[in-house]
Amino acid sequence: MISRRSFSKAIGLGMGAATGVAGVLGGDSAAAIPRAIPMIPPGTHTAFPKLKQVRAGVLDIGYAERGPADGPVVICLHGWPYDIHSFVDVAPLLASAGYRVIVPYLRGHGTTRFLSSTTIRNAQQSAIALDIIALMDALSIRKAVLAGFDWGSRTADIIAALWPERVKALVSVSGYLITNVQAQKNPLPPKAEHTWWYQYYFATERGRQAMETETLRHDLCRLVWDEVSPTWDFDDATFERTAAAFANPDYAPIVIHNYRWRLGLSDGELRYDRYERKLAAQPTIKVPTITLDPDRDPFLPAVDGAAYRKFFVGKYAHRTLTGIGHNLPQEAPTAFAQAVVDADRL
Structure with missing residues (x-):
């Protein structure tokens, strides 16, 4: 029986197998960027340099930064529980x-x-997207490639849909994840509902208390990673x-509100209503996009x-990564980074 370790090695040290690729590479904006990203094993790096902080909107945002200050900008957006x-x-x-x-x-x-x-402590989707717009403003970033998964895909999708002038290109794991709260009230097939147990x-x-309790929160998140x-x-x-990162004092209320809001069980704020009305209409995304699905x-x-x-109406490519799970950028960093470079050249 193949082990998780030998299986990871067998699929090419995190590169995965990409299929269904469409789109034409090229474009002056990315001319100085190498076409091929070198393959590295997942876990080659374990830490970022010293983190930075910047006041942006309602937040003091902590962030890591790598690369030349004058290089084209890529903003990478994580999910939960990551x-x-x-x-x-x-x-x-x-x-x-x-x-x-x-x-x-x-x-x-x-x-x-x-x-x-x-x-x-509101975690509705448009509030999180506006955090990233505020971050870009605070760092004087006019336009960036946005790349994310899970909550990060949703956030990047929203910005690309509502503020396309701020997005040079998009890499979205799992595709179009903009939430329609009304549609979320409809039941899914039982197997899908089981996957969403948390x-x-x-x-x-009980769930709220578990997220507020350090040991239960830790073990719950670890279980999600494994599954x-x-x-x-x-x-x-x-x-x-x-x-x-889960020790943040606002972690539990933010996570709980995000999932309750999606199900229509918690209210958002009135100031975001205009954005949510636009998102409920499922706006299309026109910026150059590569979507990634881990199989x-x-x-x-x-x-x-x-x-x-149907939601992506601009230049577009889709890739399926074989043998990769939900946390795609950490499981297959070379494939994810290559998708960023390629999306920038669409």
Whole structure:
């Protein structure tokens, strides 16, 4: 029986097998960037240089930065239950190719803090997207390639849909993830509902208390890692580096609100209503895009991209990564970094 470790080696040290690639490479904007990203094993890097902080909107955002200050900008966005370490291998790969790489902690994670104790700990999708717009403004970044997975894909999709002038290109794992709260009220097939068990757990007070309790929160997040990345042979130290980000005092309220809001169980804020109305209409995305589907991700009913293809109306390519689970950038850093370079050239 093949082990998780030998399976990871068998698929090419995190590169995966890309299929279904479309689109034409080229473009002056990326002319100075090498076409090929060197292949490295997942886990080659374990830490970022000293983190930075910047006041942006309602937050003091913690972020990692790699690469030349005058390079084209890539902003990498993590998901749950993850943090900036999902890009600990991706960032130096892109930096060595000439990109300025920004990897922020989302609200409620790591060193990102609310500036005021009275600010509502709101995690609806448009609020998180506006955090990244505020970050770009604070760092004087007019336009960037956005690349993310999970919450990060959703955030990048929203910015590309509502503020396309800020997005040079998009890499979105799992495709179009903009939430339609009304549609979320419809039941899924039982197997799919089972995969989302923690979403329903968080809808209960037991789930909220578990997220507020350090040991239960730690073990719950570890269980999710194991379930959604069945072939990734990560060690305890890899998980613990990310788990440190869960100690943020706003982590539990942000996570709980995000999942309850998606199910229509918690209200958002009125000031975001205009954005949510636009997002409920499922706006198309016109910026150059590469979507990535990891074929061992239990959340994906199919990995050919067909279910969401209609939402991407600009230059486009889709890739399926064989043997890779949900945390795609950390499991397959070379493939993810290559997708960024290729999206920039579409």
